Amino acid sequence: HTIRSSVEKWRLVEYGGPMPKITLINPPSPFLIDQRVFPPLGICYISAYLKKYGYEPKIVDLAGGKKLPEIDADIIGVSSTTPQYIESLKILGEVRGRGIDALMVIGGPHATCTPDTSKDFDISVIGEGENAMLDIAMQYPTTFPRFFKKPPPNLYMLPFPDRKAINIHTYKYFIDNEQATTMITSRGCPYNCAFCSSIYNRVRLHSAEYVINEIKEIQRLGFSGIMFFDDIFILNKTRLFKICEYLKSQSIVWRCFIRANIVSEEIIKVMAHSGCKEVGIGVETGSQKILDI
Numbered sequence: 541h542t543i544r545s546s547v548e549k550w551r552l553v554e555y556g557g558p559m560p561k562i563t564l565i566n567p568p569s570p571f572l573i574d575q576r577v578f579p580p581l582g583i584c585y586i587s588a589y590l591k592k593y594g595y596e597p598k599i600v601d602l603a604g605g606k607k608l609p610e611i612d613a614d615i616i617g618v619s620s621t622t623p624q625y626i627e628s629l630k631i632l633g634e635v636r637g638r639g640i641d642a643l644m645v646i647g648g649p650h651a652t653c654t655p656d657t658s659k660d661f662d663i664s665v666i667g668e669g670e671n672a673m674l675d676i677a678m679q680y681p682t683t684f685p686r687f688f689k690k691p692p693p694n695l696y697m698l699p700f701p702d703r704k705a706i707n708i709h710t711y712k713y714f715i716d717n718e719q720a721t722t723m724i725t726s727r728g729c730p731y732n733c734a735f736c737s738s739i740y741n742r743v744r745l746h747s748a749e750y751v752i753n754e755i756k757e758i759q760r761l762g763f764s765g766i767m768f769f770d771d772i773f774i775l776n777k778t779r780l781f782k783i784c785e786y787l788k789s790q791s792i793v794w795r796c797f798i799r800a801n802i803v804s805e806e807i808i809k810v811m812a813h814s815g816c817k818e819v820g821i822g823v824e825t826g827s828q829k830i831l832d833i
Contacts, residue, residue, distance in 0.1 A: 544594030560614035560680045562597040567620055567627040568605050575603040578722050579711045582648060583619045584701035589670040592699050595677055599705040608634050615680060617673060619648040632660060655687050668692040695744050700754050716793045716817050720765025721758060725751045729771035733824055748782035768796035774807055784814035793817050
């Protein structure tokens, strides 16, 4: 409340108006067999980050084909992958059709990788969205460039994703018959695989202590399994082994993504003994000739 009061006073002085009302939308994904498997962590991170600075965003989760509810917002943020983009355009059309005069912002992988195709929205956020959305909220109703990019946040400043802002237990994902949810413990990847949309070669890792504290929060929510969605979970062996030690002590089952040329028998044994049930490995091609191109 102290932070919100300070921001409200600053906005009144600088912009002559109250803090904007913000709604964040997760579009439907009708191309999926089951839309309610993995929760939308991206907008949960942005919600938590905005709340840290005193804003009160609302999340509208349309996964599963839910109808767009009544919205009262000055800023509407839509997070979209490329397959979701047609649904994002439908949301934009419905908002405009209702006469809602909100600033329409799109972010996520589609806006980041192909910003030129997102020109129907007022602003396309390129890259990680926390600082960009905070800047938009702080300076609203200032005019922003069509394509907006801000430096990514320092990971130590990030609160845990705002999982309580969505009905997270309606997302059903199981690992070895244990109900699981998702988690991201790093951002970026040092590699440049042709099939991947990742655009950040600089890797930033949460500390093992930060990761363990977030795992504890996930446990308090009732989950006993975790899917780690890092591009490569095993980049730092010392950090990995500390996390594995805690996972083993709690009998948590988990899976993650790894890279074939940096994994070792030692790493595999530690992971397996700490509850890892499965790993995903990206394969560009089985042909060395194509790899050499």
